[in-house]
Amino acid sequence: MSIVLIVAELQPSGQLRKATLNAVTAGRQLAEKTGGELHLAVLGANPAPVAEELRGFGARAIHTVGGLSQYVAEPYTAALSQLVQSVKADYVGMAATAVGRDLLPRVAGRLRAAMASEVMGYEGSGADVQFQRPMWAGAVIATVKLTTALKVLSFRGTEFPMAEPTGGASEVKAFTASIPASKTAFVDFKEVKSARPNLTEARVVVSGGRGTKGDFKEVEALADLLNGAVGASRAVVDAGWVPNDYQVGQTGKVVAPTLYVAAGISGAIQHLAGMKGSKTIVAINKDGDAPIFQVADYGLVADLFKALPELRESLAKLKG
Numbered sequence: 116m117s118i119v120l121i122v123a124e125l126q127p128s129g130q131l132r133k134a135t136l137n138a139v140t141a142g143r144q145l146a147e148k149t150g151g152e153l154h155l156a157v158l159g160a161n162p163a164p165v166a167e168e169l170r171g172f173g174a175r176a177i178h179t180v181g182g183l184s185q186y187v188a189e190p191y192t193a194a195l196s197q198l199v200q201s202v203k204a205d206y207v208g209m210a211a212t213a214v215g216r217d218l219l220p221r222v223a224g225r226l227r228a229a230m231a232s233e234v235m236g237y238e239g240s241g242a243d244v245q246f247q248r249p250m251w252a253g254a255v256i257a258t259v260k261l262t263t264a265l266k267v268l269s270f271r272g273t274e275f276p277m278a279e280p281t282g283g284a285s286e287v288k289a290f291t292a293s294i295p296a297s298k299t300a301f302v303d304f305k306e307v308k309s310a311r312p313n314l315t316e317a318r319v320v321v322s323g324g325r326g327t328k329g330d331f332k333e334v335e336a337l338a339d340l341l342n343g344a345v346g347a348s349r350a351v352v353d354a355g356w357v358p359n360d361y362q363v364g365q366t367g368k369v370v371a372p373t374l375y376v377a378a379g380i381s382g383a384i385q386h387l388a389g390m391k392g393s394k395t396i397v398a399i400n401k402d403g404d405a406p407i408f409q410v411a412d413y414g415l416v417a418d419l420f421k422a423l424p425e426l427r428e429s430l431a432k433l434k435g
């Protein structure tokens with residue numbers, strides 16, 4: 116019986132990061148494919164409330180490791196590596212968030228395990244299960260096989276639906292890790308305060324590209340009307356017009372909202388890599404040949420400075 120250990124991620128506030136629920140689905144599917152059982156791990160300063168929240172998700176056990184600060188690579192790597200060995204996990208995985216991308220390769224290195232990153236799905240079953248992952252900005256989907264006993268996986272959240280509770284009450288087990296003195300220490304966290312939803316968790320994302328010439332007023336106004344998040348292409352971020360954490364794409368955030376509006380974005384493959392999984396894509400671009408129209412469900416060949424206010428006014432009327 117294989118053991119699939121999925122690591123929950125906590126926000127700086129101590130709450131569960133929602134991307135964890137996508138990873139729980141990935142873990143459930145893997146447990147089914149490999150005839151294994153799902154375990155969860157919660158590491159942090161105070162893991163108990165999140166462990167309690169996760170008890171109804173059908174895991175065989177939830178392992179907590181307390182006494183840690185906010186995420187810092189060294190102590191978390193030590194703690195998770197020890198937990199993986201103690202649980203005798205065959206698979207360890209978490210969402211491919213900034214923390215997941217930082218932590219998992221270190222754990223894989225420390226435990227000499229093979230790793231597949233940004234896993235999107237599985238092929239085969241049992242011990243021979245293989246992993247599908249994107250390459251070249253998603254232009255190619257590779258299938259990879261990991262040949263070590265322990266396999267480390269980060270999951271692309273947009274490819275797995277958020278897990279729903281299944282009932283039951285998993286057993287919570289406290290694990291005491293021996294955490295060595297760290298060369299880095301958590302000091303302070305200054306959160307960027309925004310009334311808008313988190314880009315990777317928003318139901319609606321309105322993104323602007325170079326076509327905005329740095330004027331994001333209309334992009335922001337439409338996002339606010341739809342209670343959405345604001346995104347951007349890399350060209351806009353590189354120009355310093357908006358903060359880095361707005362960037363959607365291969366080297367930015369991967370989003371899959373219900374509605375993605377791309378205004379003044381050409382649709383370079385690296386941008387598409389971050390948003391083409393969105394349910395409905397609306398593109399506004401004054402160039403009818405822009406590649407963004409190839410992935411758009413609704414395309415408007417128009418000047419965004421004219422179209423966005425018109426769209427906002429019509430939507431405001433509809434909303435009453």
Ligand SMILES: Cc1cc2nc3c(=O)[nH]c(=O)nc-3n(C[C@H](O)[C@H](O)[C@H](O)COP(=O)(O)OP(=O)(O)OC[C@H]3O[C@@H](n4cnc5c(N)ncnc54)[C@H](O)[C@@H]3O)c2cc1C
Pocket residue numbers: 323324325326327347348349350351362363364365366367368378379380381382383384385386389399400401402405417418419420
């Ligand atoms: C290794 C690598 C990683 C990368 N990672 C990313 C990434 O993560 N995310 C990302 O976005 N890019 C990424 N890029 C950059 C990517 O290749 C493109 O350069 C970038 O996405 C272009 O941004 P853009 O569409 O805003 O600008 P442009 O390509 O310049 O397009 C601007 C568009 O706006 C339209 N337009 C102009 N004025 C108006 C108007 N008034 N109304 C309507 N439309 C108008 C134009 O017709 C044009 O289509 C990466 C590149 C590399 C090499």
